[in-house]
Amino acid sequence: xxxxxxxxxxxxxATGVVSMVLLTVVVILGVVTAGRRRPDGASATVAMGxxxxxxxxxxxFLITHIITAIVDGFVNISWLAVVxxxxxxxxxxxxxxxxxxxxxxxxILVTSFLRHRIAxxxxxxxxxxxxxxxxxxxxxxxxxxxxxxxxxxxxxLGCGVIGGLFASWRVATSFADRHRRTEIAAxxxx
Amino acid sequence: MPSSADHRRxxxxxxLCSGHGVCAQTLPASIALDEWGYPIIVEDHVxxxxxxxxxxxxxxxxxxxx
Numbered sequence: 001x002x003x004x005x006x007x008x009x010x011x012x013x014a015t016g017v018v019s020m021v022l023l024t025v026v027v028i029l030g031v032v033t034a035g036r037r038r039p040d041g042a043s044a045t046v047a048m049g050x051x052x053x054x055x056x057x058x059x060x061f062l063i064t065h066i067i068t069a070i071v072d073g074f075v076n077i078s079w080l081a082v083v084x085x086x087x088x089x090x091x092x093x094x095x096x097x098x099x100x101x102x103x104x105x106x107x108i109l110v111t112s113f114l115r116h117r118i119a120x121x122x123x124x125x126x127x128x129x130x131x132x133x134x135x136x137x138x139x140x141x142x143x144x145x146x147x148x149x150x151x152x153x154x155x156x157l158g159c160g161v162i163g164g165l166f167a168s169w170r171v172a173t174s175f176a177d178r179h180r181r182t183e184i185a186a187x188x189x190x
Numbered sequence: 191m192p193s194s195a196d197h198r199r200x201x202x203x204x205x206l207c208s209g210h211g212v213c214a215q216t217l218p219a220s221i222a223l224d225e226w227g228y229p230i231i232v233e234d235h236v237x238x239x240x241x242x243x244x245x246x247x248x249x250x251x252x253x254x255x256x
Contacts (some may be wrong), residue, residue, distance in 0.1 A: 033247070040211065115251065
């Protein structure tokens with residue numbers, strides 16, 4: 001039977017894990033775009049295109065994840081708990097982390113859609129929140145990965161480790177454009 | 191030639207540009223890169239749709255149409 005009593009529950013967990021992986025890929029592509037010292041056009045363009053459109057693809061999985069978790073009814077999560085943190089009857093702290101992640105994600109998405117209508121510094125400030133949103137998503141996913149499903153937990157852990165490495169690299173690499181402009185200004189002019 | 195519905199002029203904000211080189215890929219007939227990877231506009235008249243996509247994909251929001 002395709003649609004058993006646990007179908008929604010499995011669908012929710014599967015889409016949750018896929019969202020985690022896709023989100024991590026999107027974040028890494030953004031991190032690489034922002035931090036690369038000497039980008040070459042072709043890969044920078046591909047990274048930018050995937051960053052923008054995969055984030056939309058990720059949303060499909062995330063929305064399915066949220067809807068199935070609530071509709072399933074195996075655990076008691078209200079619709080309001082999707083956006084208001086810490087009010088869920090089931091695991092208020094962990095569902096709450098998911099809710100904070102959703103709120104940040106909405107802010108990030110709205111500012112990115114309106115990027116050409118708002119000041120660049122405002123967009124940038126909100127976009128920095130992606131690091132926090134991603135970390136919250138990793139905590140939410142890792143803590144929910146139950147002991148009988150080590151693979152799901154390992155995937156989330158892997159996302160956390162790989163994303164963490166890229167974030168550390170981003171901090172270490174400082175600002176590529178500023179660095180390059182200093183280099184150009186310091187060279188000998190004939 | 192003035193801007194029209196299907197034809198626009200592309201320009202770069204030099205202060206915002208951080209040299210990712212994406213515009214030279216999205217508008218290869220219009221934009222070349224200098225030796226440091228910053229854009230040189232060769233032909234500023236671009237197709238409106240191609241121009242809009244290039245503006246959208248610029249990571250620094252430094253490209254604009256007028």
